[in-house]
Amino acid sequence: xxxxxxxxxxxxTLLNSEKTVSPRTKAALTxxxxxGVVLVPATGRLHRDLPVDVxxxxxxxxxxxxxxxxxxxxxxxRLLYQAELDRKDALELMKYMDTLPAIYGWYQGGQGFISxxxxxxxxxxxxxxxxxxxxxxxxxxxxxxxxxxxxxxSGPQKLQLYFRDMEARKKALEEIPSRFPQCAVSSxxxxxxxxxxxxxxxxxxxxxxxxxxxxxxxxxxxFGDGTNDISMLRQAGTGVAMGNAAQEAQEAADRVTGTNDxxxxxxxxxxYGF
Numbered sequence: 693x694x695x696x697x698x699x700x701x702x703x704x705t706l707l708n709s710e711k712t713v714s715p716r717t718k719a720a721l722t723x724x725x726x727x728g729v730v731l732v733p734a735t736g737r738l739h740r741d742l743p744v745d746v747x748x749x750x751x752x753x754x755x756x757x758x759x760x761x762x763x764x765x766x767x768x769x770r771l772l773y774q775a776e777l778d779r780k781d782a783l784e785l786m787k788y789m790d791t792l793p794a795i796y797g798w799y800q801g802g803q804g805f806i807s808x809x810x811x812x813x814x815x816x817x818x819x820x821x822x823x824x825x826x827x828x829x830x831x832x833x834x835x836x837x838x839x840x841x842x843x844x845x846s847g848p849q850k851l852q853l854y855f856r857d858m859e860a861r862k863k864a865l866e867e868i869p870s871r872f873p874q875c876a877v878s879s880x881x882x883x884x885x886x887x888x889x890x891x892x893x894x895x896x897x898x899x900x901x902x903x904x905x906x907x908x909x910x911x912x913x914x915f916g917d918g919t920n921d922i923s924m925l926r927q928a929g930t931g932v933a934m935g936n937a938a939q940e941a942q943e944a945a946d947r948v949t950g951t952n953d954x955x956x957x958x959x960x961x962x963x964y965g966f
Contacts, residue, residue: 695964696911698724699732699756699898699924700957702746703880704917705934706733708953711822713745720961725750727966730905732756734894736850736880736920738799739764741830758799759878759888759920760897761849773900775892776847777875783841785851785872785887792864794855797831800841800848804830807837817854819883827854849892853885861885878920879938886920895923913964915949915957916941932960 734756763773797806811833818824855861914928917937922944925931933945950956
């Protein structure tokens with residue numbers, strides 16, 4: 693099969709437990725790029741929040757960000773695709789989230805915001821130092837979330853909850869889709885819930901980018917581990933779940949490879965001759 697585009701999630705997929713790209717995986721991706729394959733990070737993060745190991749991959753130009761709410765062209769520094777939540781829907785979500793034993797932030801206009809009272813509690817809800825660092829980089833505290841929500845030029849793209857109580861998280865995962873059926877609900881971490889517009893999925897974004905580049909669906913290869921990767925695994929010509937992936941992601945994939953600590957991506961790319 694002729695592979696022309698490789699999309700890959702970051703946390704739990706491309707990045708190992710040390711939050712780096714292993715030499716073997718980087719070498720395989722470099723060989724793919726040298727063969728003209730388009731490399732596309734597909735992440736729940738902001739496009740500006742790519743780790744150095746990822747940003748330094750060869751010929752990197754396009755990023756699927758915020759779970760597919762954005763497709764960003766790094767070379768031309770511009771958005772190619774954007775999907776936003778309705779502001780009123782987002783406000784209702786925020787009011788509901790305020791009743792939960794959790795904290796939340798949101799992405800809007802290429803940056804992150806969080807209520808000042810939640811900003812002060814982030815360290816208590818980050819399950820690892822790297823996540824706390826990432827949250828501090830991503831979120832700017834605001835004293836008036838509602839005012840910020842409606843004053844920004846563009847609409848919100850994702851709301852993200854962080855839990856310490858896993859039973860509360862489980863209940864919210866069941867409740868949010870029924871309360872807000874117009875939204876896409878997923879997760880990328882064992883402690884979080886992510887809410888996007890229904891059209892903001894990695895699968896939608898992958899289909900958009902492939903069509904824009906004149907690449908057929910069957911010429912795409914995607915890797916992921918979370919439920920926010922399921923749409924991408926299904927959209928790609930070949931969807932590959934990591935060995936550490938959520939059960940739902942493994943069931944949605946065409947194949948399962950090794951874990952993110954076992955060079956699972958490299959193992960598949962080497963099969964393709966990269």
